[in-house]
Amino acid sequence: MATSSSRASALALLLCALSASSFHVAISGPPAPSPGKDDFLSCLTKTVPPRLLFAKSSPAYGSVWSSTIRNLKFLSDKTVKPLYIITPTEPCHIQATVSCGRKHGMRLRVRSGGHDYEGLSYRSDKAEPFAVVDLSKMRQVRIDGKQATAWVDSGAQLGEIYYAVAKETPKLGFPAGVCATIGVGGHFSGGGFGMMLRKYGTAADLVIDAKVVDAEGRLLDRKAMGEDLFWAIRGGGGASFGIVVSWQVKLVPVPPTVTVFQIHKGVKDGAVDLVAKWQQVAPSLPEDLMIRILAMGQDALFEALFLGTCKDLVPLMNARFPELGMNQTHCNEMSWIQSVPYIPLGKTGTVKDLLNRTSNIRAFGKYKSDYVRDPIPRSVWEKIFTWLVKPGAGVMIMDPYGGKISSIADDATPFPHRQGMLFNIQYVNYWFGEGSGAQPNQWSRDMYAFMEPYVTKNPRQAYVNYRDMDLGVNQVVGDVSTYESGKVWGEKYFKGNFERLARTKAKVDPQDYFRNEQSIPPLLK
Ligand SMILES: Cc1cc2nc3c(=O)[nH]c(=O)nc-3n(C[C@H](O)[C@H](O)[C@H](O)COP(=O)(O)OP(=O)(O)OC[C@H]3O[C@@H](n4cnc5c(N)ncnc54)[C@H](O)[C@@H]3O)c2cc1C
Ligand SMILES: *[C@@H]1O[C@H](CO)[C@@H](O)[C@H](O)[C@H]1NC(C)=O
Ligand SMILES: *[C@@H]1O[C@H](CO)[C@@H](O)[C@H](O)[C@H]1NC(C)=O
Numbered sequence: 001m002a003t004s005s006s007r008a009s010a011l012a013l014l015l016c017a018l019s020a021s022s023f024h025v026a027i028s029g030p031p032a033p034s035p036g037k038d039d040f041l042s043c044l045t046k047t048v049p050p051r052l053l054f055a056k057s058s059p060a061y062g063s064v065w066s067s068t069i070r071n072l073k074f075l076s077d078k079t080v081k082p083l084y085i086i087t088p089t090e091p092c093h094i095q096a097t098v099s100c101g102r103k104h105g106m107r108l109r110v111r112s113g114g115h116d117y118e119g120l121s122y123r124s125d126k127a128e129p130f131a132v133v134d135l136s137k138m139r140q141v142r143i144d145g146k147q148a149t150a151w152v153d154s155g156a157q158l159g160e161i162y163y164a165v166a167k168e169t170p171k172l173g174f175p176a177g178v179c180a181t182i183g184v185g186g187h188f189s190g191g192g193f194g195m196m197l198r199k200y201g202t203a204a205d206l207v208i209d210a211k212v213v214d215a216e217g218r219l220l221d222r223k224a225m226g227e228d229l230f231w232a233i234r235g236g237g238g239a240s241f242g243i244v245v246s247w248q249v250k251l252v253p254v255p256p257t258v259t260v261f262q263i264h265k266g267v268k269d270g271a272v273d274l275v276a277k278w279q280q281v282a283p284s285l286p287e288d289l290m291i292r293i294l295a296m297g298q299d300a301l302f303e304a305l306f307l308g309t310c311k312d313l314v315p316l317m318n319a320r321f322p323e324l325g326m327n328q329t330h331c332n333e334m335s336w337i338q339s340v341p342y343i344p345l346g347k348t349g350t351v352k353d354l355l356n357r358t359s360n361i362r363a364f365g366k367y368k369s370d371y372v373r374d375p376i377p378r379s380v381w382e383k384i385f386t387w388l389v390k391p392g393a394g395v396m397i398m399d400p401y402g403g404k405i406s407s408i409a410d411d412a413t414p415f416p417h418r419q420g421m422l423f424n425i426q427y428v429n430y431w432f433g434e435g436s437g438a439q440p441n442q443w444s445r446d447m448y449a450f451m452e453p454y455v456t457k458n459p460r461q462a463y464v465n466y467r468d469m470d471l472g473v474n475q476v477v478g479d480v481s482t483y484e485s486g487k488v489w490g491e492k493y494f495k496g497n498f499e500r501l502a503r504t505k506a507k508v509d510p511q512d513y514f515r516n517e518q519s520i521p522p523l524l525k
Helices: 004-016 037-044 061-066 091-103 158-168 184-190 227-232 271-284 310-320 336-348 351-355 378-387 442-454 483-494 497-508
Strands: 053-055 084-086 107-111 130-134 141-144 149-153 207-213 243-250 258-266 289-296 299-306 332-334 364-372 395-400 423-431
Touching: 037 053, 037 084, 037 091, 053 061, 061 084, 091 107, 091 130, 091 207, 091 243, 107 184, 141 158, 149 158, 158 184, 158 336, 158 351, 184 243, 227 497, 258 271, 258 310, 258 336, 271 289, 271 299, 271 378, 271 395, 271 423, 299 310, 299 336, 332 336, 336 351, 364 442, 378 442, 423 442, 483 497
Parallel strands: 084 130, 107 130
Antiparallel strands: 053 084, 141 149, 149 243, 207 243, 258 299, 258 332, 289 299, 289 395, 364 423, 395 423
């Protein structure tokens, strides 16, 4: 049986590995003929330098395609890959790609950090010709310390923003996901949250301007795109409305010292009671304190970030959650920027790691999510811990809400999981390849079925950044995704906001050029 700390480092590696070793993928044979593809390429080469274009026959195609794949199951031969990859360095390259794509019938997928759980940024479920616009060469972060704002390109990874902000001034930070390699483009598009969500909400809540290439190939800022489109790109999920080139965000104040603690509790040490108590305590704590849980096997890790010192945290914990037994020996005081690598990687994580773009996630994964509005009975938590030791069992990650994220109106952005929400659950099912014992996908699906009575209903809400195609996929009729098919999965991610997203899609891309298995369909009537 693994110890708590080796389990914790296995988790870190699984969820957020930051390390060398890139994948090598055999390049497949010549591309299958498809209509218009040569025209597409000759159109493109009028604007885009050839060194930024990769056809399937290019020697570098395999390494460029696999460079940011974070889920090994999509490296399989069965994956439908793009005919071309374009790695733009200028907005005009993106504009040309969209214009040529529309003219010559080549659909596009766009990839920023490649973390999509279903791989929709670089692969298709259907045998269809498409090209990938890979933004990994567009990743500038420009900070305006005086205004406390920044312009960040979509191809930047979250760690690059955190690093640049802290380098400008230790007084500012930015609230987004816990994993440094996540791409800005997909993350902001779906909301994006991490350890400061209770203080500052989602990353998308802090976006104040953006530059988007629309389905006509135009480059639009907030004023030019209008408020419907600007609303839609801040949480409506990537890939439906255009290609977001860069985002202007507000930065947030952080104190000189923050405190992190990580307390493991086994089922033998009362984990069931503690988790049952946590679900009522954690969402109503002061906004400066976030305590999330990673539950795995018979262990619950209570992981906290407090925007303040140990001296202030200990009495707060004693008053609000004495059962956890937290005291000053658990405190790790540091600067906010040091806490960013510390949380996923522990003591070995350094600030420089935030810039490291290589990842060696060795797992195959299937992810699902839920939201909880009413506390789950203690007797059910007891059963949940028996689910966590079944064959093939994965991890449950629970992020408490309340505070800022819950104080924003449900329709202020497309991200609707706000008022009265206690916490988010992510089920992480992983395995290490064919024949590795566990049956791929099965645990998370069984677990999800078991949880149904205890989570949100009508709709059963889910987080679009934890993309899950089990929730449904679009049907295409007359070359346009249907509203009815989209509604099935769309209301789970967006509740009542789905309709406004579909009406916005009808205004900006009525022909459904930007589409994938779970893109917003246009509501044309
Ligand atoms: C290891 C790991 C840890 C994670 N941790 C967290 C976390 O702490 N908090 C959290 O909220 N989420 C987390 N996620 C989920 C993550 O936020 C989403 O997967 C997010 O969409 C990834 O963005 P990306 O740019 O890396 O992905 P991509 O795969 O590049 O893109 C995701 C989707 O957005 C589209 N897209 C990408 N770029 C653009 C663009 N510029 N314009 C328009 N559409 C675009 C893509 O086509 C695709 O549909 C995690 C995921 C992984 C794999
Ligand atoms: C990235 O991380 C790996 C392992 O963690 C390390 O070997 C490599 O040197 C790092 N790269 C940089 C540029 O720091
Ligand atoms: C702090 O808590 C740990 C148990 O988690 C305990 O072993 C230790 O004695 C406590 N220390 C103090 C100073 O209370």
